[in-house]
Amino acid sequence: MGVGVIIKGIRFRPGTIPKYRFARFARMAETILFLKNAFAAIAVLTLLAACNTDIIDKSLMRYDGVVHRQPVIAEAGTGKTTRGCGASAKSPGSLSGTKPEASYRVGPGDDLRFNIFGEVGMTDLVARVDGEGFVQLPIIELINVNNKTTREIQSLLKEAYKENFVKPWITVELANAESHPLFFLGEFKKPGVHYLEHPRTLLEALALGGGLSPDAYLPGARLIRKNRMCVVDLHGLLKEGRFENNVYVTSKDMLFAPRKEDMQIYVLGAVVKPQAVPFGAKGRTVLEALTIAQGPVKGKALLEDVRIIRSFSAVDGELLIIDVEKMLTGKALDYPLEPGDVLYVPQTAFSDWNDAISIIMPSLEALGGILTPISLIRAL
Numbered sequence: 001m002g003v004g005v006i007i008k009g010i011r012f013r014p015g016t017i018p019k020y021r022f023a024r025f026a027r028m029a030e031t032i033l034f035l036k037n038a039f040a041a042i043a044v045l046t047l048l049a050a051c052n053t054d055i056i057d058k059s060l061m062r063y064d065g066v067v068h069r070q071p072v073i074a075e076a077g078t079g080k081t082t083r084g085c086g087a088s089a090k091s092p093g094s095l096s097g098t099k100p101e102a103s104y105r106v107g108p109g110d111d112l113r114f115n116i117f118g119e120v121g122m123t124d125l126v127a128r129v130d131g132e133g134f135v136q137l138p139i140i141e142l143i144n145v146n147n148k149t150t151r152e153i154q155s156l157l158k159e160a161y162k163e164n165f166v167k168p169w170i171t172v173e174l175a176n177a178e179s180h181p182l183f184f185l186g187e188f189k190k191p192g193v194h195y196l197e198h199p200r201t202l203l204e205a206l207a208l209g210g211g212l213s214p215d216a217y218l219p220g221a222r223l224i225r226k227n228r229m230c231v232v233d234l235h236g237l238l239k240e241g242r243f244e245n246n247v248y249v250t251s252k253d254m255l256f257a258p259r260k261e262d263m264q265i266y267v268l269g270a271v272v273k274p275q276a277v278p279f280g281a282k283g284r285t286v287l288e289a290l291t292i293a294q295g296p297v298k299g300k301a302l303l304e305d306v307r308i309i310r311s312f313s314a315v316d317g318e319l320l321i322i323d324v325e326k327m328l329t330g331k332a333l334d335y336p337l338e339p340g341d342v343l344y345v346p347q348t349a350f351s352d353w354n355d356a357i358s359i360i361m362p363s364l365e366a367l368g369g370i371l372t373p374i375s376l377i378r379a380l
Helices: 023-050 150-160 202-208 234-240 286-292 324-328 352-364
Strands: 005-007 010-012 068-073 111-117 125-128 134-137 142-144 169-176 180-187 193-195 222-225 254-257 263-270 274-278 306-311 316-322 344-345
Touching: 010 169, 023 193, 125 134, 134 324, 142 150, 180 202, 202 234, 274 286, 286 324, 286 344
Parallel strands: 180 254, 263 344
Antiparallel strands: 005 010, 068 316, 111 125, 111 169, 134 142, 180 193, 222 254, 263 274, 306 316, 306 344
């Protein structure tokens, strides 16, 4: 992603996400690229949220003796947080909490077992559903079973064999289910492809993947449906018991959990070299991240009002305001960062927030627009 924009003589290039080890899942490469873009977009979107000095009043924030804090709830959609999937924060879909139908719908790759009792050679027949949804059976040859339940297939076969047998007694069973895959990418104990034989909730699906590994970064975990991020708070579900997020998964859903040390920190604003900094195995602090970005721009950086935008999940996070000037003069300790943090150093040169947006918007376009519902713009 080499496209960039010039900001005050400095070339700004969008951050990239480290390459995960998904060689075994080559057919999912397109999704991996999508995730890289999505996480880079998070950095820019949260940046937009954090910098509006006109509406951030530190007197209204909680001061813990080190930093000022303000919780942030993302407003995906039209004025309220909506559980769903969307290509942007403006057009989320919906994730129904209603249980889907219990009957399994047959598809390509499934194996079916047929029994036509009382007929020689017509018992315990196993046939695979081909790519077009057909199975091949004696006498009637090909019959389309795609998207049908075993009960519907049974009725279909009774009608088909009626010309050859008198009141045929037929049973149809699902011998092997492979038409409704569920993909587990990243830090799961059992990554790869698992299959749905009946409706499962998100918690049940996580159990299929063996749960998350100790290296997984839970706030960065995402549910992806039809190449769109879903507003589902996995962190809240597993850590805080927010069971409204325990939605039903569906065929071809993807669950993605990044590794903590592979995450990045985004250092943006009035620094010499804005960039994405690897979080690393030991983590990063504010001063370390600023050092890697070659320090603040002299005469332009507002070091007393540096912001950290932190995401706890797909729908909530926290805004922190820290005084880096005190850290540099030894009056305050260095501050630890978390994976995915956006460290933004405001510039005194901007006359208002609209000027900042006019510079940052080209970077959004370079990233392909708003790719995820993880936006804190309206929340601040």
